[in-house]
Every structure is written in structure tokens, then in C-alpha cells.
Amino acid sequence: MNTESNTALPPREAMEFDVVIVGAGPAGLATAIRLRQLAVEKGQELSVCVLEKGSEPGAHILSGAIMDPRALTELFPDWKERGAPLKQAVTRDEFLFLDETGAKATPHALLPECFHNDGNYIVSLGEVSRWLAQQAEALEVAIFPGFAAAEVLYDETGAVMGVATGDMGIHKDGTPGPNFERGMELHAKYTVFAEGSRGHLGRQLISRFKLDEGRDPQSYGIGIKELWQIDPAKHEPGLVVHAAGWPLDNDTYGGAFLYHAEGGKVSIGYVVGLDYKNPC
Numbered sequence: 001m002n003t004e005s006n007t008a009l010p011p012r013e014a015m016e017f018d019v020v021i022v023g024a025g026p027a028g029l030a031t032a033i034r035l036r037q038l039a040v041e042k043g044q045e046l047s048v049c050v051l052e053k054g055s056e057p058g059a060h061i062l063s064g065a066i067m068d069p070r071a072l073t074e075l076f077p078d079w080k081e082r083g084a085p086l087k088q089a090v091t092r093d094e095f096l097f098l099d100e101t102g103a104k105a106t107p108h109a110l111l112p113e114c115f116h117n118d119g120n121y122i123v124s125l126g127e128v129s130r131w132l133a134q135q136a137e138a139l140e141v142a143i144f145p146g147f148a149a150a151e152v153l154y155d156e157t158g159a160v161m162g163v164a165t166g167d168m169g170i171h172k173d174g175t176p177g178p179n180f181e182r183g184m185e186l187h188a189k190y191t192v193f194a195e196g197s198r199g200h201l202g203r204q205l206i207s208r209f210k211l212d213e214g215r216d217p218q219s220y221g222i223g224i225k226e227l228w229q230i231d232p233a234k235h236e237p238g239l240v241v242h243a244a245g246w247p248l249d250n251d252t253y254g255g256a257f258l259y260h261a262e263g264g265k266v267s268i269g270y271v272v273g274l275d276y277k278n279p280c
Helices: 026-042 070-075 125-138 200-208
Strands: 014-022 048-052 064-067 092-098 103-105 121-124 142-145 149-154 160-165 168-170 176-181 185-193 221-229 239-245 254-260 265-273
Touching: 014 026, 014 160, 026 048, 026 070, 026 125, 048 185, 064 125, 064 254, 121 125, 125 142, 149 185, 149 200, 185 200
Parallel strands: 014 048, 014 185, 048 142, 092 239
Antiparallel strands: 064 121, 092 103, 149 160, 160 185, 168 176, 221 265, 239 254, 254 265
């Protein structure tokens, strides 16, 4: 039996910021950039900090995506001159309905607006995030990679006052080890949670403040993706292919995608709604 008594942990050190943002994805970084741009335009002091659990911004973002550059243009009208990693414009859209023996293409004029990608780009969202982080740091945003926000901090009124990073170097039994380091508290006037679709702090906040009351439930899916280097003879830079139908039945949401990026690369993947019944 373990008779060792738990000793009280030392208090955490605290840092003060005007704004703390949890998550260095496109949303979190764009928020940080715009806040600092506004502060510079108005000649105001505004300290902004971004926490990122990955080893670097973009490390946990695996999406090969189609990006509408409109929001980026609003943020940086000169993004092309700045070298933003939007390298392959969409040149053609194709939508296929599959069955067990083949595919039927949908006429382009009959595709809904969301499948018209004129003016959009095939990107690596991880690369876009790394580039946004560089722009944010140039605007004096403090980015702390490798630090996950582990706890929401509340003031005496119950309002969010910041977050704390996790303790490091803890034994399996919860006691501090020889390399123990206490987490840091990051206090802010405003805390922005940009963890992604299913962040653990976001779930706590939704429950605590009943943010989902009277709202439609979120819809979740599972996606698989690979990045292929293919025969140049089969590569059509800028081609975007979406597909629906087989092997899914009519009651299951999902479909496939093929995005022909630059350099002979193709993002190929499949997405299925989490209400699927067939485990295969």
C-alpha cells in the first residue's frame, strides 16, 4: 500500500495579457492578427498571447483543403506578395455519383453553389497556419507552442479570467516527480477558445454556461486522408473531384474527395457521418 502523503503543490506563476487565445489554427491566429492590426492602427497597446498544444503552429492540422481566399484578402490584401502558401488555384470541378460498377458525372451547371470553386485554392491548412503564425509574430503576438491549455480559470463572479497550462513531470500516482514543473496561469481580460470542433475546454464551457440550450446539436464525421505523389501523366493541377454514393447506402452521409495540388500531389480522402451503421 502506498503510504506516501500528497504534498501541497506550489502556487502557479501568472502572466497577464489583454487577450489569450487557445489554439493556433486559422481561426485563433486570424483573431490574434486582426486584434493586433486594429491596435496598431489606433496606436493602442494590446498584448495578445496564443497557446498551441502542438510542437509548432500547424503541427496538428492535417487537412488538405479547398480555401476561399476572401477572408485572407480582408486580413492581408497583399497576401500574394507576402508569400502565402496558396499555390494551386482550382481549375476544374467534377462531381461523381458512384455505383458498384462505375460513375456518372453531374453537369457543372447543375452543381450547387458549394461545389463551384472558381477563385479558390487547393492548400495544406497546416502550411497556411504556419504562415499565419509568422505574420502574427511579426505583429508582436506571443505564440507559445508545446503548451496545452489544461484548465479554465474563473474569477470570484464565475466569469472566465484565463487558462492554465498543465503541470509537467508528474508520477502515475499524481505526485510530483524529480522533473516536476508547475503549469503557468495566463490571465486575460478576454479569452478566446479556438480549440477546434471538439476541444476539451470548449466542452466544459458549453456545459457550464449551457451554450447548447435551444441550439441544434453539432454534426460530426470521421475523415481519412492520404497525400499521394502520382504519375505526372495522371495529374491535372487544380482538378477538384467530389464523389457520393457507393459504398455508402442512401441513409449514410458521406463521400470522397480528390484534390490535385501542386507538384504532382493529390489529397485523397473519405468522410462519413458518425451516425453510420455499417462498421466496415
